[in-house]
Amino acid sequence: MAKPNVISRQELLQSARDVIASHGIQALTLKAVATGAGVTQGTVYYHFRNKEQLLLELIKEMCQDSWKNLLDDAGQGEEILEKALASARSRCTHDSPYHRVYFSLIAAGIYQETLGKELASLQELENKALGMAVKRFAKNEELVDIPAERWATLFNAWIDGLALQALLSPSFDADQAYADLAQVIRYLVGRKGEEQT
Template structure:
C-alpha cells in the first residue's frame, strides 16, 4: 500500500536525519513518488506526523491484543500482555527499528496537537483495569514505559539476563495482594 510506503519513508528520514529533515519533498523523494502523490495521502507535514503516531499506537495495540488473546483470560491478562509486548520491543536488538520508533515520538513532540493520538492511547493504556490491583498494574505499566524510554537512549543498558529478571519481577508485582487486602 502506498500509504505505508510513505510512512516507512518518513520514519527512515526521521531516524537518520532528525525532525528537521522531515519535509514533504524529502519523504516523496525517499518513497519514490511525486510530491502530488504524497499530498494525495497527507495534505500537510502535520497530517503525516499524526499518521506516523497513529500507526505506532495501532501497531502497539495490536501486539498487546494478540498477546492478550494468547493468555488464559485470568485477571491481569491485559497488563501482562502490555509488559510482554513492551519487553519484545525493548529487547529488539535491531537498532534501525528502535531508532524509527523513537523518531516518531520525537517528531510528535514538536507540537502538542501532533502528539494527541499518543496522549489518548497513553491515557487508555494506563487507565485500563483488568481485574488486578489497579495501582500495582499502573506501577508496572509505568515502569515498562520508563524502561522503553531508557533503552531508546541506550539499547545496551541491560543485557538479556537483566531484561528477563526485570520482566519477571514486574510480572510478579501483579500477583501481589492489594495493599490492605485481607485486613478485617
C-alpha cells in the same frame, strides 16, 4: 514516471516505514516518502500536512495494531502478562525506530498544542488497552488496592521509561529490566493474594 494522485494513506505510510527501515529516522522526509511511493511530493502533502502528521499517523497505526493484537491473541493471567511484556521488550532497543519517532513527537508536542493533544489521546488509548490487559491479568480484581486503570498508567510509564533508557544507552540491559518488571508485577499479585487470606 510518477503514479497519478490515486494512492492511499496506507501506501504512503508503508513508504515511510520502508524509508525508516532502510535508512533510519533521520532520512525520513516527505520527499523520501514520495520517491519511495512513486508519487510527487505534492501528493504526500495532499494526505499529510507535514512530517509530524505523517509520523503521528505512523505511530498511531503501530500502537493500535500492537495493542489490538495483544488483546485479541492473549488469554488471561500469566499468559497476557508475558505477551504484553514481550511486545514492549521487542521495541525496547538502542536503535528502536518506533521509540525514536515516538519520543521525537513527544518533544515536538510539548511546544505544539495540536500535536500534544493528539499524543495525549494516543496515550489514553494505550492506557485503556493496557488497563484491559491488567484486568485480564488480575482477573478483574484490584492489585494491592489500586484499580487496573491506574496500574495501566504506571505500567505504561515504566515501559516508556525503559525504552528511553535503552535509546540513550547502548549498554542498557533491557532483558534484565523486563525480567525485573515482571518480578515486580508478580510480587504485587502475590501481595494481593496475601491480603485476601
